[in-house]
Amino acid sequence: MxxxxxxxxxxxxxxxxxxxxxxxxxxxxxxxxxxxxxxxxxxxxxxxxxxxxxxxxxxxxxxxxxxxxxxxxxxxxxVLSPPWTTDWITEVGREKLTKAGIAPPHQAGDGHETRLDLPVACPRCGSRHTKRYGDFGSTACKTNFVCESCREPFELFKAL
Amino acid sequence: MSGPTDNSPLLTYVLRQGDRSLVLAQRLLENVAHAPELEEDMALGNIALDLIGQARLLYTYAGEIDGEGNDENHYAYWRDDTDFTNPLLVEQPNGDFAHLVTRQFLYDAFAAPFWAALAMSSDESLAAIAAKAVKETAYHLRHSRGWMIRLGDGTDESHQRMQAAVDQLWRFTDELFEQDAVEEGLQAGGVAPDMEALRAQWTATVDAVLAEATLTHPEDSTMRNGGRRGAHDEPFSFLIGEMQVVARAHPGASW
Structure with missing residues (x-):
């Protein structure tokens, strides 16, 4: 078969x-x-x-x-077309990222710059009191944040 | 040799976009480990990686167009300095950090509307490459714009350095929008965007950011060009020489 x-x-x-x-x-x-x-x-x-x-x-x-x-x-x-977007990451994938301490990406949509500054929840404690301290991170897909509630640094998977 | 199946304008066009990305990446990489803070080193490395990725996709596509069996490495390593068609802005040698940030911002403010327009291309490969690049460029522009404002509207010293950088680099901005028969021919088929139409968007971004950064631009610069014809400044040959030396010393070597 x-x-x-x-x-x-x-x-x-x-x-x-x-x-x-x-x-x-x-x-x-x-x-x-x-x-x-x-x-x-x-x-x-x-x-x-x-x-x-x-x-x-x-x-x-x-x-x-x-x-x-x-x-x-x-x-x-x-294959380049249609181009990959972080919106294709599955729900399971988003949960695995969160469990690994990486905040999953926002909906990327058309990628307009105004969408880049949406609030990000800490993957550890869930607080939305977080702050971006680097535009880029340890890999091409991530950016650096710190949680101002639990004080832990974490990474955000960049919406693309 | 030109005829209805002549792909040479498309090949030229694709190489122009690839060269612009690759040369700027190479300049940025020269500065990695020299940034004022660790996060900035990571940023420069990441931005350069995105640009190299664009160049790789465009060069790979160029290889498909020219049908000579050339791969991406051919275009990066086996063309001479005068074969590269990048605009002069992106090859300008690194000066202080103000200079690097200003060069990047003037480019990013162009790249954002350029990739957005190219994402509408009737050429499926170019549209796909551009659709990804436009999203990545949004991050680059946010970064370089942030530094423009922070340093321009910063201390007396940082302001003065930023103003000097704008004054020095402004003369290279006109070339970003240059177009000739290659672009004009491809515009007719909806492959390439009209560069003049992008200029208004670039000007709006640049004017707004310069104003917020308390900076001004020269009103009477004599604009320079020539990069797109392969007429580069002397430091460019050293940049390309360094980039190519290992590949040329060990032809065909692989990991």
Whole structure:
């Protein structure tokens, strides 16, 4: 049954961890656009996330390895259109980010600059009394905040 | 050789956008670890990464257009300095931090409406690249605008340095909006935006921020151009030389 192979291969692909955010998978991030099976040959189309993300090539390699381990031959390519947005991160993915201490992104919408300064809740204590102290963070997808209630620093996943 | 299937205007256009992003990234990276605070080093590195990402996508697309089997590395490492078509603004050598911030702001204020307009392109690849870039640029612009206001409307020293930077860099801003037969031809098919139409948006942003930053711009600068024809200033050759030296010393090497 081709459908079963499709489903299983898709599960394998979607289960690949993000190399820089290992607590979420590329399925959680909404990066998997298409998985097609032809026998054991699997064609995967992924969408890159942040333009400057250096993990993109690593993700391609990790998907190939995961599919090889599951007994498939992989052909992985990236598609730019439609462009990825943080609005594609799943509800499960947002929960995992919060659990890992990273505030999930706001709705990105059209990405207009006025949306960048919406209030951010602390992922640890839930307080909305938080302050941005750096425009950029440890990876391309994050920015630095500190909670003024529990005093803990945390990161916000930038809406894109 | 031109004919109905001649892709050379599109190739030229795509390389122009890629060169502008790559050269500015290279200038920013020269300054990483020299910023006034750690958060700023992270910011400069992140902004440069976004710009390199844009260049990589555009160069990869250029390789598809020209059909010669060239990859992104070909355009970054194997063209000579005079082949690069970036405007002079983005290649200006780093001075003090005021200079770096002003160069970035004058560019970001252009990039935001440029990518927004290109996201409407009839060319699906350009539209997709631009749709992502416009959102990333919003973060860059917020950052550079913040520094313009903080330093322009800061101490006497910071104000004076910011004003000097605006005075020095203003002459390179006109070239951002330059367009020739390449752009005009692509505008007809809805591929490229009209650069003149972007100028009003740029002016509105720049005027508002300069006013808030208590800065002024020169009224009578003699505008400079030439970068888009490959006529760069001398320091540019050193910048490109440093960027290319490893790739040229070890052709085809991989990790």
């Amino acid at each position: 081709v459908t079963d192979v499709d489903t299983r291969a898709r599960e394998v692909v979607e289960g690949v961890e993000d190399p820089e955010l290992p607590y979420v998978t590329i399925g959680d991030l909404g990066m998997v656009r298409d998985v097609q099976a032809d026998g054991t040959q699997i064609t995967v189309k992924l969408t890159p996330t942040y333009t400057g993300c250096p993990a993109t090539e690593q993700i391609r390699d990790d998907v190939c390895v995961a599919l090889a381990d599951a007994g498939y031959d992989a052909d992985v390519s990236f």
